[in-house]
Amino acid sequence: MLFTTLSLVVFLPLAITQQVFDVQVGSGNLLTFSPDSITAAVGDTVNFHYFAKNHTATQSTFSNPCSFMEGGFDSGFMPVAENATEQPTFSIVVKNANPIWAYCAQTSPVNHCGQGMVFAVNAGLDGSNNSFQAFQNAALQIGAAAASSTASSGVATAASSTAPSSVATAAYGGVTIPPAPTPSVVTQAVTVGSSAWTTVYSSYPNSPAPTPASLQGNIIKVVVGGVNTLNFTPGFVQAEPRDTLVFEFQQKNHSIVQSSFPDPCRHMDGGIKSDFFPVAANATEFPTYNVTVNDTAPMWFYCGQQVPSSHCGTGMVFAVNPDQSSLRNYTAFQRLAEQLNGTVTAAAAGSNTGAAALSMRISGVAGVVLALGAVLAYLL
Numbered sequence: 001m002l003f004t005t006l007s008l009v010v011f012l013p014l015a016i017t018q019q020v021f022d023v024q025v026g027s028g029n030l031l032t033f034s035p036d037s038i039t040a041a042v043g044d045t046v047n048f049h050y051f052a053k054n055h056t057a058t059q060s061t062f063s064n065p066c067s068f069m070e071g072g073f074d075s076g077f078m079p080v081a082e083n084a085t086e087q088p089t090f091s092i093v094v095k096n097a098n099p100i101w102a103y104c105a106q107t108s109p110v111n112h113c114g115q116g117m118v119f120a121v122n123a124g125l126d127g128s129n130n131s132f133q134a135f136q137n138a139a140l141q142i143g144a145a146a147a148s149s150t151a152s153s154g155v156a157t158a159a160s161s162t163a164p165s166s167v168a169t170a171a172y173g174g175v176t177i178p179p180a181p182t183p184s185v186v187t188q189a190v191t192v193g194s195s196a197w198t199t200v201y202s203s204y205p206n207s208p209a210p211t212p213a214s215l216q217g218n219i220i221k222v223v224v225g226g227v228n229t230l231n232f233t234p235g236f237v238q239a240e241p242r243d244t245l246v247f248e249f250q251q252k253n254h255s256i257v258q259s260s261f262p263d264p265c266r267h268m269d270g271g272i273k274s275d276f277f278p279v280a281a282n283a284t285e286f287p288t289y290n291v292t293v294n295d296t297a298p299m300w301f302y303c304g305q306q307v308p309s310s311h312c313g314t315g316m317v318f319a320v321n322p323d324q325s326s327l328r329n330y331t332a333f334q335r336l337a338e339q340l341n342g343t344v345t346a347a348a349a350g351s352n353t354g355a356a357a358l359s360m361r362i363s364g365v366a367g368v369v370l371a372l373g374a375v376l377a378y379l380l
Contacts, residue, residue, distance in 0.1 A: 019044045023119065025078075025104070027051040030325050031112050033102075033119035037132040040121050044094045049087045050078035055112065056105040057090055057119065062130055065139040066103055066113035077106070099123050101135060114143020116178070116327045126339050127175075133339075137176045140327070171263035173340050178327035180261070181205050183297070206323045207296040208240050217242030217293070222318065224303065226250040227281070230311050232301075232318035236330040239320050245291040249277035254311065255304040256289060256318070261328055264337035265302050265312035276305065298322050300333060313341025 019041065024034045025048050033048075040046065048057045059072025068074060075090035094100070100121035104112040118139045124130035168179045183202035190199050190211050199210050217240065223233040224247050239245065247256050258271030267273055274289045293299075299320040302312040315334045322330045 017041065017043070021046045023048050023057075025050045025057060026053050026055045026080075026117075028324065029053070030329070031104070031115045031117040032329075033057075033104075033117065034331075036118065036136075037120045037123050040094045042094055042096060046092050046094065046121065048075060048090045048092075050075075050080050050089070051087055052080050052082045052084065054079040054106055055117075057092075057102050058105045060101050060103050060118075062099065062101050062135055062138070065101060065118055065135055066105075066111070066142050068105070069101075073102075074105075094121060097122060099130060103139065111143055111146060113139050114146055116140050116143070133176065136327075140178065168262065170336060170340060171260075171266070175336065175339060177262055177336060178332065181323065181326065181328065186210075201295050202297060204297055204321075204323065206325055207298070207321055208238055210241055210296055212240050212242040215242070217244055219244050219246055221246050221248060224249045224256065224277075225252050225254045225279070230303070230314050230316045232303075232316065235317070235334070236319040236322050236324075239293045241293055241295055243293045245293065245320070247274070247289045247291070248286045249279055249288070250286050251279050251281055251283065253278040253305060254316075256291075256301055257304040259300050259302050261298070261300055261333055261336070264300060264317055264333055265310065265341060267304070268300075272301070273304070293320065296321060298328075302337060310341050312337050314338065 021035075021038050021040060021044065023038075023046060026032070027034055027049075029052060038046070054077050056077055057073070057075045059069045059074065060067055061069050073092050078088045078090070080087060092100075101123075102119040104117040106112040106117075116136050116139055118136050120132045120135055123132040123135060126133060128134070168177050169175065170177050181204050183204045185200065186203040187198065187200045188210055190197055192212055192215055195215060201210055203210075220237050220239055220243055222237065222245055225231075226233070227250075230252075237245070253276050255276045256272065256274045258268050258273065259266055260268050272291055277287045277289070279286060300322075301318040301320075303316040305311040305316075315338050317330075317334050317337050319330045319333055322328065322333065324330065
């Protein structure tokens, strides 16, 4: 009996250290892996779940992000119908602690890798030479070079009109970010009920139509903060002109401040800026602040609280009408806010909070001793 007990004590920690990561490939019709970067240990499993369209998970190298690495893994193409209710999967097991680089090999009608559809396991820290952002930027530059070459040859294609022609830099910190989209000026007749008018506006890629849902617009509620949480709920919304955003301020002391994508945590000149709204922990009624949406352009916001630390720097940001199919999506905006404020670590960037991921990591001798003690206490 003693031998059986000790065997259980010795092998139990080993059995519970392995983690399963679920990665969505192309979900929401986006050219993304979600999450796009994880931190994993030897023996962990990565399950790729494929959504609509036709994607791959193909291993590459940091220096050649959009080319198959000889001897690496390749899922092959996984065509999935728009109305599919089940997704095919492809799995890999992490064999060592070295970084793993991967991309989607689809090139029709555009080069998915060149649009930034890449993935990494155990990438370097943000700001390092082998960070995930550096890897994705290298992929973007491949897409930009291909688009530039196509455009110079005089052949107009979908890739040349949608792929970024360059990369940009954040307002400070030297961080490379996707280039700003180029809007087109559109004149459009709008009819709502018995009312009709003509509007001239700047139309951004994948922005909503300029037609309001009604003359009064819709009411969209956004919760700011709450008990033990620093976030906006939801993190982003799609809104039409005349819609009203009702920000409901809950526990702690938050604000809503308009910023810009390349400068996520600083007030944009002339932008919206509320006061701070202190709310007691036991409050049952909450103050609100309203913002009326006037056009369809993306809008970026953050909480301006700096005490005891930057709320924006922890990712407390919000967006209206972000283009979720582009690299300037909500997640990229949130990640940039965290990165510029120095709160991103490899562990945080790679953590998997999905319901399918369950793990208990035990590090070093002290961790093993604590685990053994806990099991012995339970058995005895």
